[in-house]
Amino acid sequence: MAKAKAIPTRDDALRALAALAAGRANDCARLALEEAPPVAELDLTLLQEIRRSANGTVEVRLADRLKAIELLTALLAQDQTGAEQFFASLEQAGKAL
Numbered sequence: 001m002a003k004a005k006a007i008p009t010r011d012d013a014l015r016a017l018a019a020l021a022a023g024r025a026n027d028c029a030r031l032a033l034e035e036a037p038p039v040a041e042l043d044l045t046l047l048q049e050i051r052r053s054a055n056g057t058v059e060v061r062l063a064d065r066l067k068a069i070e071l072l073t074a075l076l077a078q079d080q081t082g083a084e085q086f087f088a089s090l091e092q093a094g095k096a097l
Contacts, residue, residue, distance in 0.1 A: 007094045010087050014075060019045050020068035032058045 008016075027042035032050055049061040 007087075007091050010075070010084075014072065017068050017072040017075070020063050021065055021072055023063070023065065025062055028060055028062060032060050 023046040024043065025046055028044060028047045028050075031037050031039065031042055031044065031047070032052075046062045046065070047060070048063055049059075051059040053059075
C-alpha cells in the first residue's frame with residue numbers, strides 16, 4: 001500500500017516560494033549549454049522546461065521569480081489567523097480524500 005503524502009504546511013510553502021524568489025539561473029544555463037554537466041550538483045529550482053531542437057536551438061523556461069516574490073510577500077503580509085484557517089481547511093480536505 002502506498003504511503004500518503006504529507007500535506008504541505010504554510011512553512012513549506014514559504015520555503016518553496018523563497019527558494020524560487022532567490023533562485024539563480026546559472027545552473028539552468030549550465031545544464032542547457034554544457035556537454036556533460038554534473039546534474040547532481042546543479043541547483044535547478046527555477047527550471048520548468050528545457051528543449052533542444054534537431055538544429056541545435058536550446059529553449060529554457062524558468063519559473064517567474066517576480067510572481068514568486070509577489071506571492072511570498074502576500075503570504076507574509078497575511079495575518080496568521082487567516083493562513084492558519086486556510087491550511088487547516090486544506091488539511092481537512094486532504095484527510096477526507
